[in-house]
Amino acid sequence: MVRVAVVRFPGSNCDEDARRAAERAGAEAFFVWHRDTALGGADVVILPGGFSYGDYLRSGAIARFSPVMAAVQAHAAAGGTVIGICNGFQILCEAHLLPGALMRNAGLRFVSKPVDVLVERVDTPFTWAFDRPTQVRLPVAHGEGRYVADGVTLAMLEAEGRVVLRYARPAAGTEPNPNGAERDIAGICNAERNVVGIMPHPERVVDPALGSADGLLFFRSLAAPRPVAGGTR
Amino acid sequence: MSYRVHVRVVPRAGILDPQGQAVEHALGVLGFAEASGVRVGRAIELTVAAGSRDEAEARARKMCDRLLANPVTEDYLVEVEEA
Numbered sequence: 001m002v003r004v005a006v007v008r009f010p011g012s013n014c015d016e017d018a019r020r021a022a023e024r025a026g027a028e029a030f031f032v033w034h035r036d037t038a039l040g041g042a043d044v045v046i047l048p049g050g051f052s053y054g055d056y057l058r059s060g061a062i063a064r065f066s067p068v069m070a071a072v073q074a075h076a077a078a079g080g081t082v083i084g085i086c087n088g089f090q091i092l093c094e095a096h097l098l099p100g101a102l103m104r105n106a107g108l109r110f111v112s113k114p115v116d117v118l119v120e121r122v123d124t125p126f127t128w129a130f131d132r133p134t135q136v137r138l139p140v141a142h143g144e145g146r147y148v149a150d151g152v153t154l155a156m157l158e159a160e161g162r163v164v165l166r167y168a169r170p171a172a173g174t175e176p177n178p179n180g181a182e183r184d185i186a187g188i189c190n191a192e193r194n195v196v197g198i199m200p201h202p203e204r205v206v207d208p209a210l211g212s213a214d215g216l217l218f219f220r221s222l223a224a225p226r227p228v229a230g231g232t233r
Numbered sequence: 234m235s236y237r238v239h240v241r242v243v244p245r246a247g248i249l250d251p252q253g254q255a256v257e258h259a260l261g262v263l264g265f266a267e268a269s270g271v272r273v274g275r276a277i278e279l280t281v282a283a284g285s286r287d288e289a290e291a292r293a294r295k296m297c298d299r300l301l302a303n304p305v306t307e308d309y310l311v312e313v314e315e316a
Contacts, residue, residue, distance in 0.1 A: 058303055101305040103244075107251070108251050108255060146249075148306055
């Protein structure tokens with residue numbers, strides 16, 4: 001059974017949802033404290049959403065220096081799967097495990113609502129179960145979700161197929177880009193494709209009783225791994 | 234010796250600064266139409282123990298590169314005075 005570690009930082013608040021979503025998808029999931037220096041033999045590490053360290057200085061800026069992050073860096077360097085959701089994505093960018101940064105929403109407001117996103121790449125450990133590019137509706141809840149990177153980095157992400165999730169274009173009946181992210185980027189992966197960061201919260205929609213199970217396939221991808229081009233577990 | 238270090242961190246030119254835009258708009262509403270190019274950042278002050286002013290500045294710049302500023306999106310200015 002795939003072992004999924006969910007890292008808890010002071011201020012994490014989507015940790016329980018992430019653990020339950022991974023369990024529901026068939027994985028063995030457990031918590032790791034931010035002061036821990038080992039990952040308990042995890043195959044997959046999830047950095048969950050929340051407001052680690054109160055978002056002081058910049059979102060994720062303090063969390064990236066937590067003791068556990070050395071183990072997360074080593075896990076990623078060894079090809080292990082690392083997933084960042086919302087604040088977890090911000091931490092991965094601050095830790096330079098992913099390029100770019102997440103800045104204050106263009107509209108200055110905290111946005112908490114469902115948005116439509118295209119799962120554009122299914123060749124990552126977090127999305128392969130979708131089989132083909134698929135549009136899903138996922139909740140977002142963030143004040144600093146505007147993805148920013150320099151032009152060279154953006155061109156590289158596009159050329160290498162590393163935009164994993166993209167907000168839907170504005171159209172009748174769709175909820176588009178909620179934060180002004182460059183190129184409508186909602187999620188990216190690293191060059192080796194084993195580190196993935198996304199702003200939306202699939203862990204909040206894994207049960208029809210919660211209104212939708214659109215997020216379940218992300219966690220099924222983690223729980224029943226198959227080899228992914230360019231990366232292994 | 235100890236030195237008082239003033240660090241100013243601002244969004245890099247060319248990066249959208251919605252806070253700056255909102256403040257600029259508000260200034261205009263208040264009649265300060267002459268204000269433009271508003272950028273909102275943060276100021277950090279700290280005391281640094283160092284053997285010289287140059288050393289204090291070099292250490293403060295390292296702090297900015299590692300933690301105080303995000304090199305992807307922000308520029309910083311460091312000023313040093315004897316404490």
